[in-house]
Amino acid sequence: MFIMPLLAVGFSSAGWMVGGSLLASAHPVVKTCHALQISTPATEALYPEIEASKKQGRTREELEVQAEKIKENFRMGSAVAGGLFGLIIALRILGLSQLRRRAEHEADRYNCIACGRCYPVCPKNLDNA
Numbered sequence: 001m002f003i004m005p006l007l008a009v010g011f012s013s014a015g016w017m018v019g020g021s022l023l024a025s026a027h028p029v030v031k032t033c034h035a036l037q038i039s040t041p042a043t044e045a046l047y048p049e050i051e052a053s054k055k056q057g058r059t060r061e062e063l064e065v066q067a068e069k070i071k072e073n074f075r076m077g078s079a080v081a082g083g084l085f086g087l088i089i090a091l092r093i094l095g096l097s098q099l100r101r102r103a104e105h106e107a108d109r110y111n112c113i114a115c116g117r118c119y120p121v122c123p124k125n126l127d128n129a
Contacts, residue, residue, distance in 0.1 A: 004090035008083050015082020016075050024067075024074035033067035036060055 024030050032049040044050045053063060 003093065004087070007090040007093075008086035011086030011089070012079045012083035015078035015080070015085075018082075019078025020071045020075040023078055024071040027067075027070050027074070029063060030067045030070055033063045036063065 025034065028049070032053050035047040035049050036044075036053075039047055039050065
């Protein structure tokens with residue numbers, strides 16, 4: 001039972017860590033900001049994202065602020081999604097750990113090879129005899 005919150009928190013924190021760095025890097029604004037950070041004024045012409053942002057009139061500071069907001073949104077969304085995945089996995093594990101109670105006799109589905117040896121003592125057939 002103690003594993004449920006542990007899995008939810010673990011997956012949530014993993015989502016928070018992955019969301020800000022890995023998932024947010026696919027967003028165009030974050031890509032443009034990263035290209036601005038790694039480029040020099042001489043190599044800016046090699047990045048079409050930088051040229052497009054300059055044509056739109058965006059400054060470097062605006063892009064950095066917008067990229068940080070996007071990264072934070074990705075972190076929060078990934079943390080929530082990770083927490084939900086952890087909760088679902090914990091509930092599935094909890095469901096699998098519950099033993100099913102049988103009210104009446106059932107043949108063992110996995111070990112029964114239907115040989116017929118138990119037929120005379122089968123509770124279902126005793127009622128018919």
